[in-house]
Every structure is written in structure tokens, then in C-alpha cells.
Amino acid sequence: METQAVLENEKTGAMEGKYLTFVLSNEEYGLEILKAKEIIGMMDITSVPQTPKFIKGVINLRGKVIPVIDLRLKFGMPEKEYTKETCTIVVDVQGLLMGIVVDTVSEVLDIVEADIEPPPTFGSNIETNFILGMGNIKGKVKILLNIDKILSSVDLATLEKAAA
């Protein structure tokens, strides 16, 4: 136990820092600030055929072609109409730039170790490695995401292809 606790502490100790919070289907999520490259408003997405649904397409960001995924669809949430608050966060995933569409971007928070909880376990069947932890700020729980773990390798490959 102690090890686990220490492991957890180490884990949580490693998680403290600045997080970029955003809202997705009335839930607040957080994202490591270092992973986020840029936040942009919604642009025209050029859809790429023969790609999974959650891959919306590609965008042209200052000459660079970046694939865009809809996080809602990835998480299996119902699709929502894009509003003026909908933004695209450009993240760096294992060296690959991609954009994720979120409902709104809130703020940059500096979360301390004390406010982070390790991710909950819902049994061994459900995979929760994409959650870094649960942040607790002013009574509000924000799910801190591990962006690297959201997309599987398959997805990554597809993404690469799409971007090519």
C-alpha cells in the first residue's frame, strides 16, 4: 500500500502544474499546458473520406495541414452543433500535431498536488489510462486528460495517413 500510495504520490506529484481547462458536454476537462500548442477558433474543416467518424478532417493552419478530431465523438457523446464558442486546441501527440474540437475553452489553471486525485477505478474491464487524474478546484471536478492515451495507435496511423 505504501508503494501504491507512494506510486500514487509520485504520480500525482508528477501531475501538478498548469492545465488548460475546457468544457465538453457540460463537463470540464483539463489538458497539460505543455501539450497544448495553440488554441484557435473554428475553421473550415476539409473532410477526408474513408476515415472514422471522430476524425472530422483536416485544416490548413498557416500552411500546415493538421488533422482534426471531434472529442465528443471519440468519447461517444452525441454530436453537437458547432457554435461560436467551439474551439480547436492544437496538441502535440507523440510528435504529431492534431486538433481536437471542444465546446469551449475555459482557462489556464495552476493545479497543485493536493487538489489532484488519482483517477477512479471502475473495475478492471474499463480502461481509464487516458485520465491523468481528477482535479478538484473550488468544489468543481475537472477530469485531467492524458492526451497521449486518448488515441490508440491505430488511430494514430490513420491520422498520419490523413495528414499526409
Add this chain to the structure above:
Amino acid sequence: MFKDMKLGVKLGLGFSMVALILVVAVLTSIWQVGKTSTVTNRVMTLRAPTSQSSLAMLNGINHSLAALRGWIILSKDKFKKERAKAWNDEINPSLKTMKTFAVNWTNPKNVERLRIIEENLKKFNQFQIEIEDIAQTVDNTPALKILFVQAAPQASILIGNITKMIDAELKVSMQDSWNTYQGDVARRQELLLRIKADFGYGGLIHKFKNYVLRGKPKYLESIRALHLSITETIGEYSSVNGLTAEEKSALAVVQETANKYMSAADHVSTLLTGEDTMVSDLDKAVKIDDSPAIAGFEVLNSRYEALVSEKGKHMTGAVKRKEILGMMADVRGTTGLGLANIRAYLLSGDEKFRKLFEKFWAKNTTRFADLKKNVHLLTDEQKNAFKEFSDARKKFNPLPPKMFKIRGSLEWNLANRWLGTKAAPTAFKIKTQLDAMQANQVQLMATDIKEADRLTGVLNKLEWALLFAGIVLSAVIGFFITRGITKPINRIIAELTEGSSQVSAASSQISSSSQSLASGASQQAASLEETSSSLEQMTSMADQNAKNTREAASLANGATKTAEKGLEAMQRMTESIDSIKKSSDETARIIKTIDEIAFQTNLLALNAAVEAARAGEAGKGFAVVAEEVRNLAQRSAEAARTTSQMIEESQNNADSGVKVSEEVAVSLNEINENVKKVTSLVNQVASSTDEQARGVSEMNQAVTQMDSITQQNAASAEESASASEELNAQAGQLDSVVDDLAQVVGGRSINGSNGNGSRPHLSQDTTDVMPKKQHELHEPAHQAPPKKQLKELQEAKTVKADEVIPMDDGDFKDF
């Protein structure tokens, strides 16, 4: 037998008898009057005119004598005319008249008288003519004749000659007057001295010599001046009195010499100014001979001396002449005065004039002698005149005594003498005869007048007798004829009266029936009036309805218009609300833009935070800035949200406003609809009202027709009433005519009226008339029919009237 004759015959007979009486009377009068008139005629045409003519003749004689006297005294022609007139207009005509009457005279003595008168008138006229002819002629007064014919001519010769002598004397004195003489002498002296001065030393000749020697122009000027003075003085000298021929020629010579000097001076001047002048030329120029002038001066001087020496002679001569003038003046004066006194004495006969004449004549004789002594001093003219004077005086001298003698005698004025001694006695003789004739005529006239009176008396008695006879006969005849005429006329009168009463009854019946007709018609008219008035009311109400309807229609129109206006306003409101919405939409858009900007700024801030995080330690400050920027962005986002909320609210309000206006529009439309319905209803009402009015007017027309018919009925009833009135009037007239006739015949009226025939008016009950008439007719008139008979007649007539015109009120009801 008298009664059987015709009316005309009766009248004729009666009038002819009256006429016969009249004729007899008139003839008798004429015969008597004729006798009277003969006598009066005699008086008028014989006696009176004769008497008148003798008076006229007497007047004529007196007039002629007066005119003659006037002629003698005043010698105006009008007296001659008057005398002639007296003879022509009075004496001669009256003589002629008397001669004409003399044929009829009854007294032979008067004829003899007339003969004497005629004879003497001839003589009288002759005397008058003689007197008239001589009067005012110079022969009438022999003394005056001598004066005019003999004395006066001589006297005028005397006066003429002495006057001639006096005039001549004055002329001589004037010529030889001492003063004139003195003046002439003095004048000569003065002028001669002046000429001498101008000519001699310091004068013309001296100046000329100086000029020749020295040549100075001032000398030429003085020469010119002296020459002018000399010429002037010579001119004056020529006009002096008593200039002799020698003197005149002397003056001319002097003038000539002066002229020579003047022209020489001029010549010298030209020579002096010329360049080629030689002394010899000058010498020639100045050679002038003075000797003629000097001789002339001598002549003038000697004349002057001669005149001076005559002085003494003139003085003595002048004094003596004055004496002679005095003598001549005395002679003339006394001659004139003497003549005047002769005249005065002859005219007046006053001795003082004779004495004055003798005084003057004595003086005349004395002065005449004086003049005779000085006859040698007279001029030839005067001597001739004096001779004639002496001759005339010799002739004149014996005449005054002769004249005076005649003046003293009785035969001084022949006209007066003859008047007294010849004309007057003859006139007296004539007058005596005329007076005798006059007296005789008066006597005869008296006798004739007495005869005339007697005859008129006889005529008077005769007239009275005839008058009486005539009256009696006329009365008798008149009575019988009148009776014969009036009986039949009275009978006719009675019949006429009956007839008129019948007519009257009938007319009263007609009147009553027409009265009832008229009353029925008037009732009808009254009810028609009521109907008409109620129709009027209906018409007025219908009119009122129509008016109200029109008002309602107009109001509905107004409402429609108002609703339309409301709709319009609604539309405008909607438009404005739309514009509000548009502007708030725009505002929302802008807010959205702001919101977007805020969002983008937020993103930018987040990006900045990311970069700051990436920067690590170095980016901490930047992270703060990014945080602030994000805060700012959030704030603007907040503001934008609030604003958009507000805009939403206002949009909602605008929407609700629009809804409300729509509701309002709906209600307005409803109103419009209702108004349209109302309008249509009102129109319906209007049309029905019109129909109503039409119906009423038709009814009105019908009523009017009925009214007119009723009026016609009433008019006809009136007419028949008036016709019956007329009939009544005619009956009345007939009555009056009958009355007149009765009056003419019987002297009184049968119908009790004063003859204008007025019957009682038919509006009264006709039964009143009947009893009165019956009563009247019962008065006794000697020609009236029996009373009973008349009453029956009247009753019968009353019944007859009703039967003739069977009318009752029942008939009128149907009408």
C-alpha cells in the same frame, strides 16, 4: 170725343192753340213798337245829331280861333296844323252833316239859319287865312319889315366895314409894332457883331494865316470851329424880320468867303502832309480875296444904322394909331348897341329903349365925325371901307324915326288887328245863328219824346190784356190734355210693378239655394285644408328624416375615414416598430461581433498562457499579462451578453407591440366593416324616405286638385248668387223706372222710396219683403186698381215664384 183722339193729336191741338195766342200777342206788340220807334228814331237820328253837329261846329270855330292865336303868338307850325284840323275835322264835317239833316228838318227857319251860317263861315275862313298868312311874316309888322329889309342890311354893312377897318388897323399896328421893331434891331446888332468877331482879328482869317505859317493842326481845328460858328450865325441872321434883298446877298457873300477859307485850309493841310510840297503850291493855296466879304459887312452895317434912325418915326406913328383905333371901336360899338335897342323897342314898345338908341346914335355921329377928320392916316384898304361905311350910314339914318313912328300906331301888328276887327265879329254872327238853331232843336226833341211816351203807355196796357187771356186759355187746354195722358200711363205702371215683384221672388229663391251650395263647398274646403296641413306635416317629417339620414351617412363616412386613418397610423407604427427591430438586430449583430472579439481575445489570452507556460520561469510575467487579458476578454463578453439580453428584451417588446398593433388593425377593420354596413343601411333608409316624400307630394297634388275643384264650386255658387243679386237689382231698377214714371204722372211714388229703386238685399228673409209691398200698394192713388184684386195678385205671385223654381236643400246635398 176728346178722349178718343190720339195722344199726339191732343197734344198738337193744345200746343197750337197756345201758339196762336202767342202769335196774336207778339204781332200787336210789334205794331205798337214800330210806331214808338219811328218817333224815337226821329229824336235819335235827327234832333240829337243836329244838335250835336252844331255843338261840334261851335267847338271847331273856337279851336280854329285858338290855333290862329297860337300861330300869331308862338309861330309854331303845329298851330297851323291845328287850325287846319279844326276846319277839316270839326267845322266842315259838321256843316256837311247839318246840310244832310236839313233835308229832313221840319222848321224852315232853321234852313234859313243854316244858309246864313254857311255864308259867314266862308268869310270867316277867308279872314283866318289872311291873318294866318300875314302873321309871322315881316309884313305883319311893318316896322320890323323896315328893320329887316332896310335897316339891318345897312347896319351890317356898317358893322362889316368898321370891323374891316379895325382889323386892318390891328394888322398895321402889328407890322409896325414898336416892340417888334426893337427886337429886330437888337438882333441884327448882335448877329453882325458875332460874324465880325468870328471873321476878323483872332478869327477865321487870323487863324488861317497862322496855320499856313506854322502848320500846327490845332489851327486847322479852330478854323473848322470858326467856320461852323459863322455858318450858324448867318443862318440865324437870315431868319430875322424885315430882311431886305441887299442884306440877303451880303450874307451870302460873307458865307462864300468863309467857305473859301475853309476849303483852302483843308487844301493846305494836305499839302503840308505831302512830301512833294513846294512853297509855290502853298502860295497859290492861300490867295483869297477878302474884299467881297468886307463889302457885305458894310451893307449889313448900313442897314442896321438905317433901322436905328427910323426909331423916332415909329414911336409917334404908334401913338396916333392908337387914337384912330379907339375912334373906330367906338363907332362900331355904338352902331351895334343902337341896333340892339331899335330891336328891343320894336319888340317891346318900351320907351326906354328908344331913348337909349338916341343916346348911342348921338355918340356914333360924334365919333364918325372924328374919324372923318383923320381919314388921311388910314391905309387904302381902310379908306375904302370908310367910304362904304359913310354911304351906308347915310341910307340908314332916316330909318329909325320911321320905324318908331309905325311902332307907335295901332297898325303895328296887322294880324292882331285883323283878328280883332274882321275874324271875331264874323265868328260871333255864326255863333248867334247856331245857338238859335240849337234852341229850336231842343224844343222839337221835347215834343217828340212826349209822343214816344204816350205810345209806350198804350203798348203796356195791350200787353197786360193779352197776358191774362193767354194764361186762362193755356190752363184750360193744359188740364184736359194732361188728364188724357196720365190715365193710360198709370195703368201700365201697375202692370210693371207686378212683373218686377215676381222677378224679385224668383231671384231670392236662387240666392238661397246658391247660399247653401256655397256653405257646403266651404265645408269641403275646410276639411281639405286639414288634410293638406297634415300632409304638410308629413312632408316636413320626411324631410327631416332625409336630413337626418344624410347626416348619418356623412358621419359614417367620417367614421370610415377615421378608421382608414387609424389603419394608416397602425401601418406607420408597424413600420416604425420594424425599424426598431431592424436597428436592434443590427445592434445585436454588433454585440455578437463584440462577443466574438471577446472570445477571440480569450483564445488569444489562452494561447498566450500556453506560450507562457512553455516559456517556464521566463514566461511567468507574461502568464500574468495573459491572465489579465483573459479577464478583460471575459468582462467584455459579460457586457456583450448583458447587452444582448437587453436587446432580446426590447425585441420581445417590439414583437408584443407588433402583436398589439395587429390586434388594433383587426379592430379597426371591424369598425370599418360595421361602418360600411351602417352606411348601406342609412342609404336604404334614405331611399325609402324619398319614396315616402314622393308619395306625400302625390297626395298633396290630389288634395290641391280637390281644393281647386271645391273652389270652383264655391265660385260658381258665388256667381249664381251674384246673378240672382243682379236680377234683384234689375227688378229694383225696374221699380225705380216705374217710380219715375209714376212721379212724372202722379207726382208721388208708389213704392215708398225716393226713386232710386233699391230693394231690400236678398240676404234677408224674402218673406219680409212681401207684406211691406202689400201695405204700400194699399195707399190710395186715384189710378190704383182695387185693393182686393192686388192682394190676390200678390199671393198668387208668391206661390208662383216657388213653383217656378222648385229648389230645396236636398238637391244641394248631392252637389
